[in-house]
Amino acid sequence: FGGFEGRALKQGDVLRAMSAGTVPLDVGRGLVPPALTLPLLANGTQAVRVLPAAEASYFTDESVRSFYADEWKITAQSDRYGFRLAGEALVPNRPMELASHGIVPGVIQVPHNGQPIIQMRDAQPSGGYPKIGSVIEADLWRLGQAPVGSRIRFIETTWSEAVAALDETQAWLDECQRLLDLQRWAKARA
Amino acid sequence: MNMIDTKSKSMAESDTARLDATQADALQVDAPQPHAMQPRHAMAIEPQPEQTLAEQISELSQWLAETDIGLLELRTAKGRIRLLRNAGTGLVDNDPIDVDSRGDHGELLASEDEPTAHVVASSVGAFLRNHPLCDAPLTSPGDQVAVGQIVGLLRIGALLLPVEAPCDGTVVDCLVADGTAVGYGTPLFTLTHD
Numbered sequence: 001f002g003g004f005e006g007r008a009l010k011q012g013d014v015l016r017a018m019s020a021g022t023v024p025l026d027v028g029r030g031l032v033p034p035a036l037t038l039p040l041l042a043n044g045t046q047a048v049r050v051l052p053a054a055e056a057s058y059f060t061d062e063s064v065r066s067f068y069a070d071e072w073k074i075t076a077q078s079d080r081y082g083f084r085l086a087g088e089a090l091v092p093n094r095p096m097e098l099a100s101h102g103i104v105p106g107v108i109q110v111p112h113n114g115q116p117i118i119q120m121r122d123a124q125p126s127g128g129y130p131k132i133g134s135v136i137e138a139d140l141w142r143l144g145q146a147p148v149g150s151r152i153r154f155i156e157t158t159w160s161e162a163v164a165a166l167d168e169t170q171a172w173l174d175e176c177q178r179l180l181d182l183q184r185w186a187k188a189r190a
Numbered sequence: 191m192n193m194i195d196t197k198s199k200s201m202a203e204s205d206t207a208r209l210d211a212t213q214a215d216a217l218q219v220d221a222p223q224p225h226a227m228q229p230r231h232a233m234a235i236e237p238q239p240e241q242t243l244a245e246q247i248s249e250l251s252q253w254l255a256e257t258d259i260g261l262l263e264l265r266t267a268k269g270r271i272r273l274l275r276n277a278g279t280g281l282v283d284n285d286p287i288d289v290d291s292r293g294d295h296g297e298l299l300a301s302e303d304e305p306t307a308h309v310v311a312s313s314v315g316a317f318l319r320n321h322p323l324c325d326a327p328l329t330s331p332g333d334q335v336a337v338g339q340i341v342g343l344l345r346i347g348a349l350l351l352p353v354e355a356p357c358d359g360t361v362v363d364c365l366v367a368d369g370t371a372v373g374y375g376t377p378l379f380t381l382t383h384d
Contacts, residue, residue, distance in 0.1 A: 031348050
C-alpha cells in the first residue's frame with residue numbers, strides 16, 4: 001500500500017512525470033540549487049532555524065542545550081508526514097500529559113522516547129506531544145531536501161529573524177521568476 | 191550573492207537591451223543556433239550588387255565597432271565569414287578576419303565540410319563545465335558528444351542555461367576556464383565533426 005509499486009523508491013526506477021496527452025513542460029533551463037544560493041550551515045552541517053515552542057521550558061536545561069548543540073540524524077521513518085530524528089534523548093523536567101491541540105508543519109514534538117518528530121508538509125492537524133520548538137516556515141524546504149540518513153542541526157531564532165528569512169526566500173523566488181520570464185521572452189523573440 | 195552572480199545578473203540585463211538594438215538583430219552572431227538566420231535579418235545584410243567583398247566586410251566591421259559584440263559569424267548561401275573584435279584596441283581590426291574563400295571574384299564558398307566546429311555561448315553568463323552539485327565536468331576533451339547533448343552550462347544569476355553540442359562530434363578542447371564570464375557568441379569548445 002502506497003509508495004512506488006508498494007515499496008520505497010530505489011535507484012533506476014522510472015517515474016512518469018505527467019499523464020499521457022498533457023502538453024510538455026517548458027523545459028531547457030534550470031536553477032542553481034537554492035542550498036548553494038541560500039546556504040545555512042552550522043559547523044558544516046545543514047541547519048534549520050527554530051522558534052522555541054510552548055513547552056520548551058518544560059525540558060531540562062541540559063536537554064534544551066543539547067537540542068541546539070547536537071547533530072540530529074534523519075531516520076528512515078521520515079516522509080512528507082513527518083521526520084523522525086535520532087539523537088540524545090530529550091528529557092522533560094516532569095512527565096507531561098497534554099490534551100490534543102492543533103499543530104502545523106514545522107512543529108517539533110517530543111514523544112515519550114525523547115526522539116523528536118518534525119511535522120512536515122502533510123502534517124497531521126493535531127497532536128498531544130509536548131513541543132520543544134518549531135522549524136520556521138522559511139527553512140522547511142531545507143528539511144524537505146535533506147536526505148534520509150543525513151544529519152541536521154537546529155539554530156534558535158527569533159520572530160523577527162523568521163519573518164526576515166521568509167522575505168529572503170520570497171526574494172529568491174521572485175528573482176528566479178524574473179530571470180525565467182526574461183529568458184522565455186528572449187527565447188520567444190529569437 | 192558573490193561577485194560573479196552580481197556581474198552576470200547585470201550582464202543579463204544588458205543582453206536584453208542589446209537584443210532590442212537593431213544592429214544586434216541585423217548582425218547574427220550566434221551561428222549554430224537554429225534561430226541564427228531568419229529571412230528578415232538576412233535581408234538586412236544582403237550585399238548590394240555594386241559592393242565588393244572588401245566593401246561589405248568594411249561595412250560590417252563598422253557596424254560591429256559600434257557594438258560590444260566580440261564575434262560576428264555570418265553565413266549566407268555563398269559562404270561564411272567571421273569577424274573577431276581586436277581585444278587589445280577595442281576596435282574591429284582587419285587583421286583577424288578569417289574568410290573562407292576558394293572562388294574567383296571574392297565569392298565566398300560554403301564550408302560545410304570543415305572538420306571542426308565551435309560550441310558557442312547562446313547567452314552572456316558565467317560558463318560552468320559541471321553542474322554546481324557535481325564535481326565531474328559534463329564533457330572533457332576526447333569525449334564523444336551527440337547533437338543537442340549538454341556539454342556545459344551558463345549561469346546567469348540563479349538561472350542555469352544548457353550549452354548544447356551543435357552536431358555529433360568529439361570534444362577537442364575546452365576554450366574557456368570554468369566560472370569565466372562569457373559573452374554572446376563566445377566560443378566555448380572545439381569539436382571535430384564525426
